[in-house]
Amino acid sequence: MNTTTGTTSTGSSAWRLVAERELTTRLREKSFVIGVALTVVLVAGAVVVASLLSNRASTENVAVVGANATQVVTSADATPVAENANTTIVAKDYATVDAAEQAVREETVDAAVVPGDDGGFRIIGLTGIDSVTEQAIQAAVSQSVLQANAADLDVDLDELSAGTTATTSLLEPEPENSGARTGVATVMVILFLMTAMIFGLQIAQSVTQEKESRVVEILAAAVPIRALLWGKIAGNTVLALGQVVLVVLAGVGAALVMGESAFLGDVGWALVWFLVLFLLGFVAMATLWAVAGSLASRVQDINSTTLPIQAVLFLPYFAVFSGNDNVTQVFSMLPISATMVMPMRLATESVPAWQLGVAIGGTILAAVLLVRLGVKIYERSLLRTGNKLGYREALSLTSS
Numbered sequence: 001m002n003t004t005t006g007t008t009s010t011g012s013s014a015w016r017l018v019a020e021r022e023l024t025t026r027l028r029e030k031s032f033v034i035g036v037a038l039t040v041v042l043v044a045g046a047v048v049v050a051s052l053l054s055n056r057a058s059t060e061n062v063a064v065v066g067a068n069a070t071q072v073v074t075s076a077d078a079t080p081v082a083e084n085a086n087t088t089i090v091a092k093d094y095a096t097v098d099a100a101e102q103a104v105r106e107e108t109v110d111a112a113v114v115p116g117d118d119g120g121f122r123i124i125g126l127t128g129i130d131s132v133t134e135q136a137i138q139a140a141v142s143q144s145v146l147q148a149n150a151a152d153l154d155v156d157l158d159e160l161s162a163g164t165t166a167t168t169s170l171l172e173p174e175p176e177n178s179g180a181r182t183g184v185a186t187v188m189v190i191l192f193l194m195t196a197m198i199f200g201l202q203i204a205q206s207v208t209q210e211k212e213s214r215v216v217e218i219l220a221a222a223v224p225i226r227a228l229l230w231g232k233i234a235g236n237t238v239l240a241l242g243q244v245v246l247v248v249l250a251g252v253g254a255a256l257v258m259g260e261s262a263f264l265g266d267v268g269w270a271l272v273w274f275l276v277l278f279l280l281g282f283v284a285m286a287t288l289w290a291v292a293g294s295l296a297s298r299v300q301d302i303n304s305t306t307l308p309i310q311a312v313l314f315l316p317y318f319a320v321f322s323g324n325d326n327v328t329q330v331f332s333m334l335p336i337s338a339t340m341v342m343p344m345r346l347a348t349e350s351v352p353a354w355q356l357g358v359a360i361g362g363t364i365l366a367a368v369l370l371v372r373l374g375v376k377i378y379e380r381s382l383l384r385t386g387n388k389l390g391y392r393e394a395l396s397l398t399s400s
Contacts, residue, residue: 014223018231019238022206026239036243043187043247044254050183051258059088060133063100063112063124068144072121073113075140082136089133100124113137120145184267185344187251188274191244192340193317196282199240200289200309203232204302207293207382216382229378233286233371240282245275267347273356274343277363281339284367285309287374294381294394301388308391316340333358335366 026032064070073091076082082089092109094100100112104126111133112124121141123134150156210216219228248271255264292305316337319327332341332351338359345351381394 014227015230015234018219018223018228019235022232022235023238026235036246039243040246040250044250047251047254047260048258050180051255051260057086057088058130059090060111060130061090061092061109062133062137063094063103063109063114064091065094065097065100065112065114069113069115069121072137072140072144075144076133076136079136079139081132081139085132087130087132087136089136111137180263181267181348184270185347188270188343188347189317189320189340191247192274192278192281193313195240195244195278196285196313197310199236199282200285201302201306203236203286203289204293204296204306205299207232207290208296208299208302211294211296211382212298220383225379225382226375228382229287229290229375232290233283236286237279237282240286241275241279244278248275270343270347273346277339277342277360280360280363280367281336284336284363284370285313287367287371288312291374291377291381291391291394294378295389295391297388305388312336313340320344329355333362335362338363 062073062076064073070091070093073089077089092103094103094112097114100109100114101124103109104112104124107126110125111129114122114124116122121137123129123137207216210219216228223231252264252271255261288309289306292309293302295305296302316331316334317340319331319337320341322328328341328345331337332345333355342351342356342359346356377391377394381389
């Protein structure tokens with residue numbers, strides 16, 4: 001029996017039936033539904049926590065003794081160091097140095113500023129002093145003492161300090177929110193890798209289990225083999241893309257709730273292109289996973305038949321964290337790896353349009369070629385029993 005042919009109507013509708021079977025089977029699994037729900041909740045929660053931490057304001061209470069110390073701490077609160085760190089430094093008046101030290105010991109205050117033996121000031125802490133607070137107080141002390149000394153010597157401080165400032169200019173400045181952008185980029189890389197691995201292994205296992213139990217022989221008698229492949233690809237692609245879309249929407253929704261709309265404007269297009277590239281890349285990868293499953297005779301064989309696919313996934317993963325910009329740029333335009341690396345670049349830097357075009361075009365071409373090659377291998381290996389097959393061996397076989 002030639003299982004690879006059939007009427008046009010049968011062939012065109014059969015893959016839809018297979019895809020529906022894949023969808024309904026997975027959606028009925030409580031573990032799958034719970035897993036998706038937990039992932040969505042975790043991503044939304046991570047966005048909320050990150051937003052709270054990034055915008056968290058802190059207050060440092062500082063004991064002071066004397067009017068000069070009060071003025072120093074008040075000035076410290078207005079320094080750029082404190083303002084940039086979103087730290088408020090509050091002065092708490094105490095009558096004596098001993099009282100201020102006791103307040104520090106009892107942790108009533110976070111630190112203390114008291115007169116020093118040399119006419120300056122002494123900063124007191126318990127086991128440590130907040131770095132922002134210490135830097136701000138030291139800057140305020142330096143400025144206060146400098147102004148006082150200049151006044152005593154009848155020196156114009158503005159004239160004395162003229163020309164002592166240095167301006168900074170960056171030839172290639174990092175975009176705003178570079179840390180948050182890097183975080184989003186890392187999440188996209190990990191999300192693609194995890195989704196491709198989880199769904200891919202499930203595709204391979206499903207194919208092998210059907211082959212091992214001989215269920216596939218029954219299916220192949222009624223449905224063209226290539227329709228079985230297309231149905232598995234379509235069904236699992238819908239599931240994988242649906243999960244990723246839910247995760248992205250959860251993250252975007254949480255960011256909007258936390259008032260991060262401006263930041264979303266910075267990474268919005270990166271998220272859109274991530275979904276587009278994910279769809280193209282996953283279709284190509286799904287074909288490879290199904291082929292790997294057809295080459296195995298038992299579920300235990302899947303580890304070896306899927307090894308080349310895992311290498312294709314993990315090679316760009318390690319490359320993007322190597323720290324080499326040239327390597328990252330190359331991998332962002334290579335087929336398949338572009339799905340993982342290009343969205344990361346889009347989130348963190350300005351990418352030329354032609355490089356994005358190469359990434360998309362190359363991934364589309366790779367998907368088409370891999371699907372065609374996958375159909376040939378799948379048709380020739382799916383009904384073969386016995387020992388597991390190699391990729392070259394499968395290509396040398398004749399169609400069933």
